[in-house]
Amino acid sequence: MVFTTHIFLFYFLPLVLVIYYLLPRYRNAFLTIASYIFYGWWEPWFVLLMMTSTILDYVCGGIIASPKSTPTRRRVALVSAIMGDVGLLAFFKYYAFTAQNLNRLLPMLGVSSMPLLQVTLPIGISFYTFESMSYTIDVYRGIVPRAQSFSDLSCFVSLFPHLVAGPIVRYSVIARQLASREHTLKKFSYGIALFILGFAKKILLANPMGVVADATFAAASPLTVDAWFGGFAYAFQIYFDFSGYSDMAVGLSRMFGLVIPKNFASPYLAESITDFWRRWHISLSTWLRDYLYVPLGGNKKGLRRTYLNLTIVMLIGGLWHGANWTFVVWGAYHGLLLAFERWRGKQTIYQWLPKPGRVGITFVLVLISWVLFRAPNLSLAWSYLEAMFGARTHVSCSALLAGEIYTPHNLAVMLLCVSLSFQPIEIYDWLEHLSWRRALVLVPLFLFTIGVMFTQTFNPFLYFQF
Amino acid sequence: MSRRFQLLFSGLFLATIFIVPLSQAGLEIYQGQLPEFFDVFTRVPKRVNLRTFETNIENRSVYATAVRPWIQSLLFMALRDPGEKALLGRDGWLFYTPDVRYLVENKPAESDTEPENPVLAITTFSRQLSQRGIHLIVLPMPGKPSVYPDELTHRAHMHDHDFASPTRELISSLQTAGVETMDLYETFLSLRQQHRLDAVEPYYLAQDTHWSGTAVRIIAHVVARRLLDLGWAQTGSTEYTVNSMYLRRRGDIIRMASVPSLTQTFPAEEVHCFQVFDKETRNLYKDDARSAILLLGDSFFRMYETDEPTSAGFIAHLARELRTPLTSIVNDGGASTLVRQQLSRRSDLLRGKKLVIWEFVERDIRFGTDGWKYVPLPRD
Structure with a gap:
């Protein structure tokens, strides 16, 4: 269900x-x-x-x-x-x-x-x-x-x-x-608020972005600008889809009196890949740390072993997502980036940039990895990356993709995704101070989201396949 | 938030999720039915039964049915979103999403087996007919975005000169395989170049996936010329005449999108048609099963022929060009396989035939109902 x-x-x-x-x-x-x-x-x-x-x-x-x-x-x-x-x-x-x-x-x-x-x-x-x-x-x-x-x-x-x-x-x-466990009205209403926000993230943001991502990733030869737009769309789809699901899960648990930890902490505000993995799918990264990285020796067995352990953990983490070479390469890519940052003393090579620059470069590095994650095979992932970096010839029909993806609806949702992903307030913090005004904003949001749900036929949860 | 507001907030949420199933059940009981929900207890809990139950619950929900048009209208008015099936082009043009997807998306990997391989299905059909001494001519019909890409997006202007549908590869493969195939893309391209100069009526309808009355007439003429040049058809003796008329028509894209505010924004389109009459009897054109020519096709052949105003479609106009009545089997969206299956069940229809004209819209090359299955011919 x-x-x-x-x-x-x-x-x-x-x-x-x-x-x-x-x-x-x-x-x-x-x-x-x-x-x-x-x-x-x-x-x-x-x-x-x-x-x-x-x-x-x-x-x-x-x-x-x-x-x-x-x-x-x-x-x-x-x-x-x-x-x-x-x-x-x-x-x-x-x-x-x-x-x-x-x-x-x-x-x-x-x-x-x-x-x-x-x-x-x-x-x-x-x-x-x-x-x-x-x-x-x-x-x-x-x-x-x-x-x-x-x-x-x-x-x-x-x-x-x-x-x-x-x-x-x-x-x-x-x-x-x-x-x-304690069942309190405060816990219950907090759970409802979280559920509503997760539900809205999924229906209002992730699903429309999914349509854009699917269209661009399915295109025979997207233009460079379209390939980037599709990459952004997928980055937002996967974030709002998965974090939306996690928010709903945490919210539903609270409705039954159970408190489970959050899974995301503004991951696209990460300033390095190391930072990204502290913020993205926290429950998986901590699981891998405690049950794989540490038993392998963690950082206690010398530098070389640390780099190797990081790469092994990320490779297995990649494979955990699915039985496909794309996930293996995705894991290796992150593993190597983590090892590289560790080699530099947990510093990136763009550390000298101001914060927006660090956040931007980290986001682009993550976005490139999402191409590997999204593409059905390595060959198509490579083609898509070629399109992103202008190394692919376009067929004339690709021009039509613009008519499908740059609609006012998609542009508005993209803008909303950008502003929500790159702002510092997390919904957990926002809800900690759940005033009646905020609560009353959530009710019409819930009703509207239900209405939009009735109109959507595209409604996949990406992480179900994992 | 005070306890009072926590209670109010929780109450509003619970009311929302409870009111839908309760009022649905109440309504069904009021209508003398057992609530749909109880269906889940009457079936074996298998995957297929559970999916069917879930779909029924969604489809019969009075709330979903009532709310959906409002939300769709709101999304259209606020964000110009015409829904999942339609794309809003320029100058009031609408496009059918699968038509665009067909052109933009990666071709699926080549398959040597039916039902994925249209070339195999078409060459097999051609061979089957040839064994009975019947010629086949194939008409892959360009979709609207292939002919009017610039009406979908301004960016397509840059590709005016080299815009090439992937269907042209299929045409080339069929021609190499010895199947007579007409390239209507060339025809439309040159027509559009003239169109720019002469400002005649568009060849496709702005709100519909199909062609205009003008295009029907021109393409019928082009096809007739080709048949006569090939010597596969002879001019008959029936004289036809045409009557020019205008009608107002609501486009099928608007119908498929099912967004109420689209209907208000796009008033019915005026369409110029040419109805074909028998010059002698003054009767509207009618098919004749004894004809030597059989047409197989989809809604492009149905347009203006069996729907309003009737006898103004491609079939009637081709008959007029060839001065002889024709036979036809038309299946909306089913020209890839279903139309041949219909033929397979009608042994009388191939009797005495010398030529089959097979039309299908290009998106069906990939999305055709039932794919491209092998279908045996009816018994002789």
């Missing part, structure tokens, strides 16, 4: 809110059932997959936390849980990609090729796998106690607000809240 649909907004959400608040007990169990329905709405069978992953982590977490367990037994349980989770992810997300690539090499080595299976990617598998894996690792590290009940752990893994597109929540963040 998608937040920005009729079925979610007018049927699922009201029904779940009513039953949740009418229930005197078993609210976590109810949230789990509701979350399974939410997830199963897309493909009912995949609920079993998520339950399998949860059961595995619950059992392994129990073994690890058991006082009777020997260190070896604990280690075996940890490795089993990780292998189980990674195995599920590897099979469903990377099997086809691996088979396709290996099948190019294996015949040369005289080995028979791998069968090409049609594997459907379960929505949000990367998110919930990382969440459940973090539970077992944290139990092993002694950061959190084992889950009190299977219901608690399954509620944490399946919790519908953050289930399919994050933020990637840690069990440590939510464990205590699952046992006991």
Whole structure:
């Protein structure tokens, strides 16, 4: 189910809110059932997959936390849980990609090729796998106690607000809240306000920018100015789409009394790539830091190892987004930029510029990486970059793209995206001081956004595919 | 924010999300129906059933239906946004988005198999007909943006001299494969060059995806000349005459966009048509199934022929040029495959035929309904 649909907004959400608040007990169990329905709405069978992953982590977490367990037994349980989770992810997300690539090499080595299976990617598998894996690792590290009940752990893994597109929540963040949490009107209204703003970001900004980005990326040979316009459009689409979803997730969680952390902090105001990764998809970058970068040795094993670790982490981070060489190159690009900045003592080569210059150059570096992220393959990504840098001949029909993308609507939305992305006030701060005036602005915004939602057929959530 | 306003704010949000399903259910009960929502309990929860249920909920929502036109009108009035299906050009011209996408987008990777390969489908059809001694002539019809790119965007002016639709590659491939294919792009290009000098009526309608009455008449003449030059058709003995007339017509782009304020902004367009009559009987032109010539086509052949004012479309004008009635199968948006499937079911229609004229609009090369499937000919 998608937040920005009729079925979610007018049927699922009201029904779940009513039953949740009418229930005197078993609210976590109810949230789990509701979350399974939410997830199963897309493909009912995949609920079993998520339950399998949860059961595995619950059992392994129990073994690890058991006082009777020997260190070896604990280690075996940890490795089993990780292998189980990674195995599920590897099979469903990377099997086809691996088979396709290996099948190019294996015949040369005289080995028979791998069968090409049609594997459907379960929505949000990367998110919930990382969440459940973090539970077992944290139990092993002694950061959190084992889950009190299977219901608690399954509620944490399946919790519908953050289930399919994050933020990637840690069990440590939510464990205590699952046992006991406060439901206040302040929390509820704050959650509503966040939900409305996220909903508006998605419908009013991300979707129109998505239409522009799709048109330019699909064009046979966009003109240089169109390619840049399309690149900007995609940068804003992905930001407002993903941050909009995260805001809605955080807002919905608050409506159910749960506080989960924000996922973005004005990422396009970053002054370096290092800074960008402190602000973009914070829950993923901190997850990768704590569960990959640090175990690899982080920056404790010398400079060369630090650069290598950064690159490895970003490569895996890229691959986490999808089974495609474009994501691998995207990850490598960021990894190399991070390593380069680390080599310069966390400084960029444009450090001497005034702040707007630093922000602008960082944004352009990120925008170039979004081309790799958006393009369906490396060859098309390269063509698009050629178009951006004027190294591509244009066919005459490309001129028509202007008629599709430079409409007053698209230009107005682009302008709004620019002004919202490059201003310093974050919506979380803006909502911290939620006055009645601000709240009353949000109500017509909500009504208008619903109206616009009724008119849109283009409504994808980009991060669902991850 | 005080507790009172938190309560008010939360109440307004909850009222919004509750009022829609409750009033929808209330209305359905009032109309004597079981609320649509209960449908979810009557089907096996499979992916396909859940999608159908969700689509039904959205389509039957009285709120969505009532609010949508208002929002569309607001977006059009404030931001000149005519919706997802239409693009606003210059001088009051509207364009159909798929027509533009066809020209701008990357061609999909070459495919050797049907239904993705139009060249394969067309050459196969040509061979099938040839085995029965029937000639085929193909008319890929330029979309409006191919003929009037400058009316979509000023930037296209720079490419006036070299504007080339990707369809011309298809035409070239078909000609290489020995399929007789007419290049109407050249025709329209030279017509437009004359148009600039003589200021005649446009060859496409400003609010419609289709051609004007004037273009119909000219292209019918050009095609007839070609058929006669090839010796694939002979001039008959039926004399036709034309009656010039004007009618007001609401463009199909406005209909497809479904934005109410577009209707107010764009009044019905005046169209100059030429109705074809049998000179002797004074009856309007009518097809004759016994004709040696069969036309297959889409809405370009339907325009003015079976819809208003009737007998003023391409078929009637070609008949007039050739002085003989023709046979036709027309399928809106289905000229790639559906029209041949219709032919396949009508064994009588190919009997005695010497020539088939097959027209399809260029966007159908990529977006044609059912693609480009292999379709057997009807039994002899």
